[in-house]
Amino acid sequence: MENLNHLRKLMQENFLESVVVVPGPNMAYLTGSEFHLSERPVVLIIEQDNATFILPELESPKISKLDVDSITYDDRDGPEGAFQHFANKNQFKELGIESRTIRHLELNLLKTTRITSQFVDATDIFAQLRMAKSSEEIDCMIKAVKIAENSLESVLDIIKPGVTEKEFASELVIKLFRNGSDSHLPFSPIVASGVNAANPHHFPTDKEFEEGELIIIDWGATCNGYFSDITRTFALGKNIDDELIKAYEVVKQANKSARKVAKVGVEAGIVDEAARSIIEESGLGEYFTHRTGHGLGLEIHEEPYIKPENKFVLGKGMTFTIEPGVYIPNLGGIRIEDDIHLESSESVSLTTLSRELLFL
Template sequence: MQEARRQRLAHHLQQENTDACILVPGPNLYYFTGLALHQSERLSLAILTKENQLLFLMPKLEVSKVEQVAHDALFSYTDEQGPGQALAEVQKKLGTLGRVGIEYGHMRVKEWKAVEQLGAQEFVEIEQTVDALRVIKDEQEIEAIRQAVRIVEDSFQAILPRVRAGVAELEVAAELEYEMRKRGSEGTPFDTIVASGYRGALPHGRASDKLIQSGELVVIDFGAIFHGYVADITRTVAVGELDAELANIYEVVRQAQQAAVEAVRPGVTAHEIDETARAIIRDSGYGEYFTHRLGHGIGLCGHEEPYMIQNNPLVLAPGMAFTIEPGIYLPNKGGVRIEDNVIVTEDGCLNLMNLPKELLSL
């Protein structure tokens, strides 16, 4: 699978007259090699040439992992040696380079300073090419996302009895993360959001020591990772009896979210999906309180292409995976967000999430 992906990338390099591209530890390296490595103080690079040769520069302690896929060349160094000599050997192996593609969004200055030493005549951004290859998910990727979705849904149901007045947001978040780990999650793609009452008006209200109170909405946004692939869900629940406005904004968001899900199909633009939900919220008088895009792609990253955002002309195609998550956020009062993960199919949309979206009162 990774070999076929590298062949497609090498073909794009040839078409773009680019001699090679350099990948750093992260989602793109995993996608093209299957290696799950993390950026650290030790320099790690993978170089794919337009001839589909794959070279690695790695610290010695990663050799046993990397040599399983390093069929062309592996240059390593010890902590005592440092990467200087190994980098010189890579440069000698590659020879004179013209254009080289790099990951502007993932490469740190540390890697950039090393890459400069390879002596390329020109460095270009490679991420648009990589994003275009990654945006269409294959069946194996979709199945991994589906399993991650199962983890988040089952974990959410498991912690509902713990969401009650007098419980701290941090406690709910900790219980969620524990339940996900028990079910096979490899971690969380972002800090778990549990935002109750007035804190629900913060779209990124990470869990705090605030105690949940009766009469509040609680926004719960969290994610799981399965075989590297992300599920990202938001549900908003009521603790006790709500006032009329909070109950109303919940229903507006629910209707907007459902309409957007039903609008997903091949040939529709990302802008149109966003506008479907946004128009309902705007016509209900809350347009100014929907302050973010409708959704983002999911896959090896929690946020990736495609983005459901105003004025994005991207045409949806089968295999695209993304979230649909409209929200309304009333300052100093509360907020609502509802989020599902969907896949574009040949004739419409597959919503991977099965949890009901009617307001749940605890």
């Protein structure tokens, strides 16, 4: 329970007597147990000297080997009695919460049973807990990268005129599983061809690939809960619009610049500026519509965020993406995304695929 001890230290430093955790990455990180967010609430209430699960009876085998207290409920009686049972002996002036994850369902049970009347956002505490990755965590992320890269390379020959975005995405997903990804992928792969590539978070459609267009593929794999997140852009045929070819080179240089600047002790906003300034100087700044990167680990988007004017100072062990992009309406788009680890003072790219434009 080393991770739990670390959390308690952070709670002390932030003068917080208790926090509540719901199913998701933080619960998995602290306990090694995974649950679904469902109509049956599961919460773990953590104090300095105690930790208590409130959960459905059917889920109790998952925590049988954990050194925690538990209160269970069944489907007939529902969760209210279990929360009230805990409240009879425990009330807190303040209770730290995961504001991006916890729902009204859990908040209402905690408040109406008078466990607390005051919620405090503990997002920053959980970010501090998980941002610096251990060597074991990095090993998992490297494996997730290898699974993703090997899977894509094995299906690139499928990209031909007439194949649809959805057809290619389905083949890629099958390869990810066959090559060893956990069943829970980081996200459904983005396959965006032609004008669809001007939408950064495009969902694959029945659009067919065509000669003379760029194709953005954004995909990842999972290893023991840890994610990879990679994007490469490909050209189908040689007759690509000159504006897109020039934009590709700009994005490639922006990616390189940000990777070079990313170091321990550098502000996240400085890394963003290293990429953004190159794109803006090229005259394409209006088409770079998102941050340069985001933290990566048990969540596909977590701290630190590589965004404009972010004063957060990057530290040893942190992992994040570098993914500048240009999206030109009615023409197409480019994104080149790498997974970065601050191994020591310098950054190391966990991704190994070429960043040169590959003509298929």
